[in-house]
Amino acid sequence: MKIGIFDSGIGGLSVLHEAYHRLPGQEYIFYADTEHVPYGTKTPEEIVGFAIDNAQFLIDKGADALVVACNTATSVAIKELRRRFDIPILGMEPAVKPAVEGTEEKRIMVIATPVTIREDKLRDLLHRVDEEHRVDLKPMPKLVEFAEKEMFDTPEVIEYIRSSFADYDASKYSALVLGCTHFNYFKPAFRDFFGSDTLLVDGNFGTVHHLADVLSLDMNSDQDTEVYFDDYHKMLGQSKTEYYFSKKFIEDEKTLEHLKRLHNRLEEVRKL
Numbered sequence: 001m002k003i004g005i006f007d008s009g010i011g012g013l014s015v016l017h018e019a020y021h022r023l024p025g026q027e028y029i030f031y032a033d034t035e036h037v038p039y040g041t042k043t044p045e046e047i048v049g050f051a052i053d054n055a056q057f058l059i060d061k062g063a064d065a066l067v068v069a070c071n072t073a074t075s076v077a078i079k080e081l082r083r084r085f086d087i088p089i090l091g092m093e094p095a096v097k098p099a100v101e102g103t104e105e106k107r108i109m110v111i112a113t114p115v116t117i118r119e120d121k122l123r124d125l126l127h128r129v130d131e132e133h134r135v136d137l138k139p140m141p142k143l144v145e146f147a148e149k150e151m152f153d154t155p156e157v158i159e160y161i162r163s164s165f166a167d168y169d170a171s172k173y174s175a176l177v178l179g180c181t182h183f184n185y186f187k188p189a190f191r192d193f194f195g196s197d198t199l200l201v202d203g204n205f206g207t208v209h210h211l212a213d214v215l216s217l218d219m220n221s222d223q224d225t226e227v228y229f230d231d232y233h234k235m236l237g238q239s240k241t242e243y244y245f246s247k248k249f250i251e252d253e254k255t256l257e258h259l260k261r262l263h264n265r266l267e268e269v270r271k272l
């Protein structure tokens, strides 16, 4: 089984990383559309066009199923992708349901890109699951840029988080939903800001679980395995992964080292 995973950039790597944990035996093709990142501040029409190109590319490379590892592309393009392509295509949406079900009373903050926050898909989801109106929404587009520059714990990031929530009382939130796959890298900064009682909820486990169901694959239940890489050859060998940045096959040492560092970062922050 060859599974294609795409995002506008390195956010989707967090989904691939979770797949390494749960579905280690599959083959993966990872596609980051780095020529067009960020998606979250573009028009829906542009994003649909990029998503179609990315999907076509992965299908041409032999993908048997696709994961749109991008909440933004899912919110505007998932229907069109499913209409055009005849393989299983899974999308992602902010994990509001588990956040609502896993907490009581206190409020829930959902952060995502401006497009995800604006689109009907999230409104419909809130309509279905946020019966008590506990959810607040906040677009945080700059985090995508920071992530692409590999800036995760820098003073600029800390200040951006602080100023974004200047008008909110962090102690009122029982959960922070990471509604953009790029936001996983910032878990330590969110943890510091919101404190240890606030759940950080991402959609990665749910997505991989859904993928396993759709493809009838057995998930690895061993929670203790760690997925760190001491060199990039091991990373490439892991589930035979091919990496592409906007149609360019990644084989140069510098970019592979970058990807390896990102996987190690994701492992480091996974359980926060």
Ligand code: DGL
Residues within 6 Å of the ligand: 007, 008, 009, 011, 012, 037, 038, 039, 040, 041, 069, 070, 071, 072, 073, 113, 116, 144, 179, 180, 181, 182
């Ligand atoms: N990682 C993406 C998401 O999950 C999109 C980020 C962007 O390109 O703006 O929404």
